[in-house]
Amino acid sequence: MSSTRIDAETLRRLPKAVLHDHLDGGLRPATVVELAEAVGHTLPTTDPDELAAWYVEAANSGDLVRYIATFEHTLAVMQTREGLLRTAEEYVLDLAADGVVYGEVRYAPELNTRGGLTMREVVETVQEGLAAGMAKAAAAGTPVRVGTLLCGMRMFDRVREAADLAVAFRDAGVVGFDIAGAEDGFPPADHLDAFARLRRESVPFTIHAGEAHGLPSIHQAVQVCGAQRIGHGVRITEDIVEGKLGRLAGWVRDRRIALEMCPTSNLQTGAATSIAEHPITALKDLGFRVTLNTDNRLVSGTTMTREMSLLVEQAGWTAEDLRTVTVNAVKSAFLPFDERNALIQDVVLPGYASVL
Numbered sequence: 186m187s188s189t190r191i192d193a194e195t196l197r198r199l200p201k202a203v204l205h206d207h208l209d210g211g212l213r214p215a216t217v218v219e220l221a222e223a224v225g226h227t228l229p230t231t232d233p234d235e236l237a238a239w240y241v242e243a244a245n246s247g248d249l250v251r252y253i254a255t256f257e258h259t260l261a262v263m264q265t266r267e268g269l270l271r272t273a274e275e276y277v278l279d280l281a282a283d284g285v286v287y288g289e290v291r292y293a294p295e296l297n298t299r300g301g302l303t304m305r306e307v308v309e310t311v312q313e314g315l316a317a318g319m320a321k322a323a324a325a326g327t328p329v330r331v332g333t334l335l336c337g338m339r340m341f342d343r344v345r346e347a348a349d350l351a352v353a354f355r356d357a358g359v360v361g362f363d364i365a366g367a368e369d370g371f372p373p374a375d376h377l378d379a380f381a382r383l384r385r386e387s388v389p390f391t392i393h394a395g396e397a398h399g400l401p402s403i404h405q406a407v408q409v410c411g412a413q414r415i416g417h418g419v420r421i422t423e424d425i426v427e428g429k430l431g432r433l434a435g436w437v438r439d440r441r442i443a444l445e446m447c448p449t450s451n452l453q454t455g456a457a458t459s460i461a462e463h464p465i466t467a468l469k470d471l472g473f474r475v476t477l478n479t480d481n482r483l484v485s486g487t488t489m490t491r492e493m494s495l496l497v498e499q500a501g502w503t504a505e506d507l508r509t510v511t512v513n514a515v516k517s518a519f520l521p522f523d524e525r526n527a528l529i530q531d532v533v534l535p536g537y538a539s540v541l
């Protein structure tokens with residue numbers, strides 16, 4: 186069966202795994218409106234549909250100030266226990282509705298402390314909301330497992346603190362770590378002490394690299410800091426000339442270091458020029474451990490179903506390709522090996538049997 190004939194509903198129901206999705210970039214527009222009213226925060230508009238359109242337009246503007254301003258309006262409603270509980274619970278339910286069976290949500294707890302919560306209280310509250318969402322999704326017959334990646338903001342000074350929290354909560358739902366924020370000018374090796382602590386404690390981590398900055402950033406993330414996955418990594422293509430891999434690209438492919446690729450987000454930030462030309466297709470064909478992700482569902486106006494359908498329609502992807510990136514994501518999930526295997530054998534492969 187040709188995947189170009191997969192209808193939208195079939196695509197939505199296919200099992201998916203997402204490794205790179207930000208909690209504060211994925212709120213429901215109606216929730217932002219309601220919570221903003223409750224905390225007295227002024228939004229560009231209080232109409233949920235207009236707000237959704239405003240987000241995408243601001244993110245598409247190519248204006249970094251406008252792009253960053255979008256997160257101000259989501260973060261503004263994520264400073265209280267009520268706001269965090271609700272957004273975390275809805276986060277899980279929205280993944281379930283998108284056909285996601287395994288997700289890793291990431292956020293920087295230091296950005297949710299303006300209302301007086303400590304970073305530790307933020308993490309506890311988000312975990313409570315995620316657990317409530319998982320219970321509801323399971324009860325509704327659409328079980329989804331969601332693990333947490335705590336982020337440190339690379340341009341600020343609380344990265345080590347966030348890493349220490351990842352260690353502290355490793356048996357309470359936190360499965361790994363990341364650094365987020367402006368990549369250019371803030372190299373991964375600035376935070377070596379945090380990554381050394383994580384390595385000593387055997388806590389896995391990924392690093393945003395190769396999006397705004399090129400090969401030196403990916404090199405530091407992988408070879409100096411020891412990242413097991415790369416957030417985006419699109420610019421690894423700079424180390425590939427006419428299909429021939431340089432040493433760094435070879436290392437990334439051969440060691441099976443997953444690339445957490447986010448096509449729509451990359452178009453908005455200028456890291457890629459079109460879905461048809463996005464490096465995700467060439468890297469998949471070269472045998473890299475490519476995964477497909479949303480990055481920021483509200484800000485990019487996207488879902489996993491939409492990302493898949495764009496690749497099918499504009500880059501010639503088949504159902505087999507969709508299965509490949511889904512299996513890749515589960516293989517590279519920060520879960521124990523036996524649990525990853527079980528997810529692939531019991532959930533992902535049977536889910537694709539009807540379209541392959």
Ligand SMILES: [Zn+2]
Pocket residue numbers: 205207393416480
């Ligand atoms: Zn990201």
